[in-house]
Amino acid sequence: MPSAAAQLEHLDVLIVGAGISGLGAAYYLRREHPRRSHAILEARGALGGTWDLFRYPGIRSDSDLHTFGYAFKPWRGERFLADGEQILAYLRETAHEFGIERDIRYHTKVVSASWSSPDARWTVEVVNTESGARSALTCSWLLCATGYYRYDEGFTPPFDGRERFRGQIIHPQHWPADLDVTGRRIVVIGSGATAVTLVPGWPTSRRTSPCCSGRRPTSWQPRPGTRWSSVCAGCSARSVPTPSPALSTSFASRRCGGSADGSRRPPGDSSAG
Ligand SMILES: Cc1cc2nc3c(=O)[nH]c(=O)nc-3n(C[C@H](O)[C@H](O)[C@H](O)COP(=O)(O)OP(=O)(O)OC[C@H]3O[C@@H](n4cnc5c(N)ncnc54)[C@H](O)[C@@H]3O)c2cc1C
Numbered sequence: 325m326p327s328a329a330a331q332l333e334h335l336d337v338l339i340v341g342a343g344i345s346g347l348g349a350a351y352y353l354r355r356e357h358p359r360r361s362h363a364i365l366e367a368r369g370a371l372g373g374t375w376d377l378f379r380y381p382g383i384r385s386d387s388d389l390h391t392f393g394y395a396f397k398p399w400r401g402e403r404f405l406a407d408g409e410q411i412l413a414y415l416r417e418t419a420h421e422f423g424i425e426r427d428i429r430y431h432t433k434v435v436s437a438s439w440s441s442p443d444a445r446w447t448v449e450v451v452n453t454e455s456g457a458r459s460a461l462t463c464s465w466l467l468c469a470t471g472y473y474r475y476d477e478g479f480t481p482p483f484d485g486r487e488r489f490r491g492q493i494i495h496p497q498h499w500p501a502d503l504d505v506t507g508r509r510i511v512v513i514g515s516g517a518t519a520v521t522l523v524p525g526w527p528t529s530r531r532t533s534p535c536c537s538g539r540r541p542t543s544w545q546p547r548p549g550t551r552w553s554s555v556c557a558g559c560s561a562r563s564v565p566t567p568s569p570a571l572s573t574s575f576a577s578r579r580c581g582g583s584a585d586g587s588r589r590p591p592g593d594s595s596a597g
Contacts, residue, residue: 332462334361334461334462335463336357336360336361336362336463337361337465338363338365338448338461338465338467339362339363339364339467340467341366341373342364342366342372342430343469344372344373344392344415345373346366346373347364347371347415347424351396351424354422354423355396363429364427364428364429367434368430368431368475369431371416371428375411375415379499380496380522381526382407382521383407383521384407385406386405386521387405388405389404389406396422397417397421431453431454432451432453433450434448435449435451437466446466447461448460448461448463448466478495478496478497480495496518496522510526
């Protein structure tokens with residue numbers, strides 16, 4: 325009597341995730357082990373992972389694409405720090421050119437995986453993200469190329485008084501396609517790579533004055549073409565050591581004349597962070 329696992333569809337290799345890692349793994353698998361059966365299971369309805377999910381204005385790489393891109397498909401773009409759209413196009417082209425897109429099973433989210441030593445295989449449970457239907461398949465090798473963050477919700481720390489803030493709060497992971505920032509008074513919480521790429525793309529005027537705030541100073545170097553006047557003017561708040569995100573928020577909001585209502589620590593209180 326065959327075990328339940330033995331009756332399921334079996335593949336030699338299952339790759340989870342069709343981002344830059346999963347597509348690259350599939351390429352090498354096809355090239356080095358053409359006789360091995362495999363598939364890429366992708367929870368979303370599109371390939372590209374990070375570069376398809378994040379759509380905020382100004383999104384770009386901070387690695388050069390000659391090293392971030394694939395050795396088997398050298399980057400030919402004019403700019404070595406490419407924007408999100410160009411990276412996504414490069415990934416789509418790669419998947420198409422090498423036949424990898426045929427391996428992708430979209431809307432297939434892996435929800436569990438269990439190893440059986442007697443069967444020497446993984447049983448992988450998946451859910452169809454459109455219909456909710458559950459099913460399972462087995463594989464001998466399971467490769468997780470799932471990235472490092474949650475796709476459904478970006479990290480959202482608690483901010484005291486958030487419920488009293490009357491403005492709009494946006495996480496760059498879910499940027500509204502129709503958001504118009506013209507005339508808005510904006511505070512960016514954080515001064516890392518996302519802030520640095522987001523802020524220079526915004527229109528600046530007397531009424532629109534983006535500010536960044538951060539817990540720790542970040543090291544920046546100028547990039548040709550960056551509108552540093554707008555970044556530096558808005559982001560000088562960043563250079564003041566800020567003991568807590570809440571204080572950062574209130575400090576930056578004061579600079580902007582905004583109304584973010586974070587709990588305030590007295591200046592010089594460095595008990596946190
Ligand atoms: C704005 C931004 C800029 C960045 N810039 C750089 C940079 O310049 N250089 C750099 O090295 N890194 C950068 N990164 C980090 C970037 O995420 C990684 O470098 C790279 O894109 C990760 O690729 P990945 O394929 O490993 O993961 P991801 O791109 O995260 O793709 C993971 C895929 O797995 C799928 N998945 C996840 N869980 C499941 C599941 N349970 N079942 C099925 N599918 C699943 C997801 O839907 C997704 O398609 C940046 C990140 C961001 C957000």
